[in-house]
Amino acid sequence: MVAANELKAGMTFETDGKLLRVLEASHHKPGKGNTIMRMKLRDVRSGSTFDTSYRPEEKFDQAIIETHNAQYLYKMDDTAYFMDNETYDQYEIPVANVENELKFILENAEVKIQFFGSEVIGVQVPTTVVLEVAETQPSIKGATVTGSGKPAIMETGLVVNVPDFIEVGQKLEINTETSAYLKRA
Known part of the structure; x- marks a missing residue:
């Protein structure tokens, strides 16, 4: 479990059956009342982004994300194709889920495929x-x-x-x- 005030950009957590990635997080102290955490989040499965706020003490299940080295093969229609460098398994990821990452990678580039359990959820590009x-x-x-x-x-x-x-x-x-x-x- 991770508290809302410990969430930082890049972290992934689960709530209400959704897998959410933190894009931006900031503390906000209004003139009256308690501190709140303002966050910009992306639903990993649907690709939609939204703004929300949480109380700092709210707790969430932190998602365990595994990565595997892979190679970006190509993009066709609305699907991007990747290949695992060790097992040679090929993965298909909807372009909508990795649209931002595809702006930084060329065909045959090395990337890391992100997995949540056995589900492919995204791509991690180099810094x-x-x-x-x-x-x-x-x-x-x-x-x-x-x-x-x-x-x-x-x-x-x-x-x-x-x-x-x-x-x-x-x-x-x-x-x-x-x-x-x-x-x-």
Whole structure:
């Protein structure tokens, strides 16, 4: 059991038959009354997100999530296909459940498949990935790192704000948690 005030972003818990992942969690102390925990949660099975609040002392069953190394094979229609690196088992995951993660991975990339019991519930991507710029505005002569930046579309379709000197074809290191440009690779 885990108390609501111990839940942090990335943790998964069960309540009312639902498997929920914490996207954001914060303490809120209104002018009057007791502290509450405001949370943005994602239903792991349906992919829907919602905001809610809990009393800090409320308790939940923490979900035990196992991970297995896998390879992203391809996406067809509304299904993404992955293969376990050890057993060569293939897993099909609805694109709606891993839509955000697919923006960071290319075909044949190494990822971790997340399991709740025998149920495949998601994909864990590395903290940083290297992606190539597919489309952006031309670079500006004399542009510096401190400029306001410009949007760049990466090879996976992810849109990232990058410095003005970045050009099409360059490989960039991207933080998968914040979708932010880190540096040239």
